[in-house]
């Protein structure tokens with residue numbers, strides 16, 4: 001019965017071809033360093049699931065942001081765990097993505113024909129940093145407020161465009177309710193949408209070009 005359904009679907013969608021291309025493709029002999037990309041993907045998934053769960057109780061306003069985070073941590077069943085996974089996952093994500101990038105650099109995997117995979121990787125690194133920067137403000141405690149004050153001030157230092165940039169990021173001259181909502185919107189909608197698109201292109205290229213082999217001595 002099950003094979004009848006899968007055959008019926010395959011005749012109409014060729015899903016087996018896609019499945020084979022993803023899961024049955026040939027890979028050269030590699031080592032554990034080649035798992036760092038998949039580890040980044042796994043943490044991204046963790047961030048998405050725990051992040052969605054956090055939005056059930058989190059309130060992005062100056063009146064309620066801090067209290068809602070305290071409520072999640074101390075009152076919501078397993079809220080401490082969900083918040084902890086999201087909090088530590090954020091730091092781990094940066095570490096693992098940078099390690100993945102170092103593996104790509106040291107094994108020369110950025111070379112032809114994988115330059116575009118590298119470019120999309122650079123975009124992914126910027127997005128991950130963007131997630132960290134926008135997420136840091138959301139607990140709306142002293143550390144969040146002053147770290148964002150400093151971070152946005154740095155963005156305001158370039159000549160000519162600096163002042164304009166600072167106003168756009170803060171949504172005015174000071175850190176305010178507008179900044180909080182702006183950071184929240186960027187953190188939960190803009191960056192995730194861009195991340196899904198870029199990861200899609202990144203993985204398509206990884207599959208299309210195949211994984212690079214470990215370079216041999218003398219190459």
Ligand code: HEM
Pocket residue numbers: 033034035036037038040041044097100101104109110114117118119120121122124125128199202206210211212213
């Ligand atoms: C959210 C972040 C990222 C995710 C989820 C991700 C995911 C992956 C996965 C699953 C692979 C295949 C397995 C592997 O080689 O480990 C891969 C390969 C690759 N990634 Fe990433 N990656 C990310 C960030 C980056 C960054 C920051 C760079 C470099 C700037 C990069 C450059 C590459 C390149 C060039 C390959 C091809 C490697 C090869 O063929 O040997 N990636 N990525």
